[in-house]
Amino acid sequence: MKKVYLDHAATTPVHPKVLEAMLPYFTARFGNPSNLHDVGREAKNAVEEARAKTAALIGSNPEEIFFTSSGAESNNFALKGLAQANSQKGKHIIVSQLEHFSVLHPAKTLEKSGFTVTYVPTDKQGIVDPDDIAKAITKETILVSIMHANNEIGTIEPIEEIAKVTKEKGVLFHTDAVASVGWMPVHVKTLGVDALSLSGHQFYGPKGAAALFVRKGVRIKPQIEGGVQEDGRRAGTENVPAIVGLGKSAEIAAADIPHRMSYVSALRDRLQRGLIEKIDHMVINGHPTRRLPQNLNVSMWYVEGESMLLFLNMEGVSVSSGSACTSRSLKSSHVLTCIGTDAAVANGTLLMSLGMGNTAEDIDYVIEKLPPIVQRLREMSPLYEDMIKKEKVR
Amino acid sequence: MEQYSSKVMDHFAHPHNVGEIPDADGVGTVGNPVCGDVMRLYIKVENNIITDAKFKTFGCGAAIATSSMVTDLVKGKSIDEALSISNAAVAEALGGLPKVKMHCSVLAEEALKSALDDYHKKKGIPSPVTMPAETGHEHEME
Secondary structure, eight states: OOEEOOOOOTTTOOOOHHHHHGGGGGTTTTTTTOOSSSSHHHHHHHHHHHHHHHHHHHHHHHHGEEEEEEEHHHHHIIIIIIITTTTTOOOOEEEEETSSHHHHHHHHHHHHHOEEEEEEOOOOTTTOOOHHHHHHHOOEEEEEEEEEEEETTTTBHHHHHHHHHHHHTEEEEEEETTEEETBBBOOHHHHHHHHEEEEGGGGTSSSTOOOEEHHHHHHHSSSSSOOOTTGGGGGGGOOHHHHHHHHHHHHHHHHHHHHHHHHHHHHHHHHHHHHHHHOOSSSSSSSSSBBBBTTEEEEEETOOOOOOOOHHHHHEOOOOOOOOGGSSTOOOOOHHHHOOOHHHHTTTEEEEEEEOOOHHHHHHHHHHHHHHHOOOHHOOOOHHHHHHHHHHHH | OOOHHHHHHHHEEEEESOOOOOOOEEEEEEEETTTTEEEEEEEEEEEEEEEEEEEEEEEEEHHHHHHHHHHHHHOOOOOHHHHTTTTTHHHHTTTOOOGGGHHHHHHHHHHHHHHHHHHHHHHHOOOOOOOOOOOSSSOOOO
């Protein structure tokens, strides 16, 4: 059966060159970077080389890169570490309602320990208004965290404009760029941020290696203590093979981003056009242009997301759904709620995220397979039946 | 999330009894699109026996599979027998459901009870139906 993977927002495969770079660090070069002997030094050099490559991808200095285990850890580290290290200046934090849970949940935890948090809304396309940030900043504000691009709807936030506000007010600014790094140019100096999270497996690196950029001179409190690794900011023996892989994936991305953007956005546009043509009562979520090039998030009226996902899976197509039924909480995506998507249609959401392994043929296959699935489920849906009956009455 | 059993997947991919019964003797609609599932169950009753049952469902894999299973289970049953079909029986007949999907079996039981309730009301006889307790979240229609 044909296989089409359209869930790159969940994870990407490891690039063959990345795997090749990693492999020696499991066996021949297995050393612990903290050791002074040659075996340790070999591993240390590999970690530092990866740090330089990761830094180069986002235009930072290598010593501003701290390796972590995941995007979630980077976000936790940023929120808690920056808040705790700077709490003598104030205890107010601003985040958007659109943030990933790995920002929202640490924010909630900080609230329990005496911080106050403002959750700024977005417009219907998911864009945060820099004026809202400016208005929310008080004398107590120490940190603003707004994601660079949303992982579900792909909306790209006006980070540079928000950075102007935070700079003027002397407030630290973190951005979760896990969804965007490797897929579009992300430069910390251009963006004007003080901290930035990225994750290797989002752009053809391995799982288990991610990073937090922290601008030189910014204080951050370690969240994992008990070792000298990462300049004392994060204890624990480095995951050397994965870090090497992250470095390699950063190096590849740095040279490939313009090509990636044009390649996946052309396929995404083809998919969007094809689905619009064949499926009625369908909503495109997010911003029409300020959107990640690989992202397509759609909601179908009268059908539920998980059912579509399961039927697509039977056809060999892997996608994500934003439906209540696939989440433990039985609530639909907080991102769709934030942008004001009707809760009934939010349950009929599919997130399709493209990658470099996809072809035009793959896209055409999905355009062929998805519409009959939607139609079949609609014919089974009492909501669709009610709608048709209402239309007839009119 | 836990995986679905092969029986659930079979009923989801090839659901039994999908459709409407235009001259149904009882119709029950339960659930809420906001919660992600709405079930509508139709029954045909002759001489106190449920001779046919059909459904339409908006929902996840488990919601469709439990709808399919409950309509299978109820066909040929007397009203009394149908009233005793529990959500656990529906789930068990499907080889079990993931924990987070048990509410779908509750919805199936409610849909059946609601259709039976409607049948009694249409006939103008007292309804013996007691709706099962909610588990987890609300399923009232707007």
